[in-house]
Amino acid sequence: MSIKDLYDEYNIPDKVLDDDKFIMTDEPVDDDEMMDLLQYALDQADEISPTGRRTPQDIHNIKILETELKKDLRQRQKEAEEDKEHSDSVQAWADKERQKREDSVKREKIEKITRLQEALKNPKIKDLLLKVMNRKLTPQQAFADIKDNASGSKEQMMSLTLKGLGGRGGKSRVFRRKNKKTTSTSRRNARRTQRRRKSSTRRSTRK
Numbered sequence: 001m002s003i004k005d006l007y008d009e010y011n012i013p014d015k016v017l018d019d020d021k022f023i024m025t026d027e028p029v030d031d032d033e034m035m036d037l038l039q040y041a042l043d044q045a046d047e048i049s050p051t052g053r054r055t056p057q058d059i060h061n062i063k064i065l066e067t068e069l070k071k072d073l074r075q076r077q078k079e080a081e082e083d084k085e086h087s088d089s090v091q092a093w094a095d096k097e098r099q100k101r102e103d104s105v106k107r108e109k110i111e112k113i114t115r116l117q118e119a120l121k122n123p124k125i126k127d128l129l130l131k132v133m134n135r136k137l138t139p140q141q142a143f144a145d146i147k148d149n150a151s152g153s154k155e156q157m158m159s160l161t162l163k164g165l166g167g168r169g170g171k172s173r174v175f176r177r178k179n180k181k182t183t184s185t186s187r188r189n190a191r192r193t194q195r196r197r198k199s200s201t202r203r204s205t206r207k
Helices: 003-009 031-048 056-122 123-133 141-146 151-160 180-206
Strands: 015-017 021-025
Touching: 003 015, 003 056, 015 031, 021 031, 056 123, 123 141
Parallel strands: none
Antiparallel strands: 015 021
């Protein structure tokens, strides 16, 4: 007999009220709920028995029900544990990756600060940086000024570029031109030249 057949035979509903709580008869959540449900089935067997007492067949049937309920409960508990282990594993991996990113960012910041401090120990570099920041020198002039100096100064100045500080390349923000209008105009001129060239090519082709 299946669990459903046994429930039908002993008039066991979808949920049973026990000590002010409902037990879902298809899925008791633990051993205590399962034992309460089995006791309810025995009480039902007493009620429907002509003698008012469960028969040996009733006891046999309810033993079958107990076996099936135990098997189902253990399977659900196993699946819940596996789901929790998987969730914990994913969370641990995510935490580890986040920590790695944070550590990497911290190391990069420390390296940038260290290189800047080392470069600023050189009075020549410090003076050039201040002049560029105060717009007394252009970035090109600053680099030209150290180009013929000792290689150590040049390396220190280059270490302050985005490439030297772990960026994507180019000069430091300190040395970057801020004349956006000039850049924009040059781009417009370049595009205008390209259009003229394309137009000229098409005319020559038609001729």
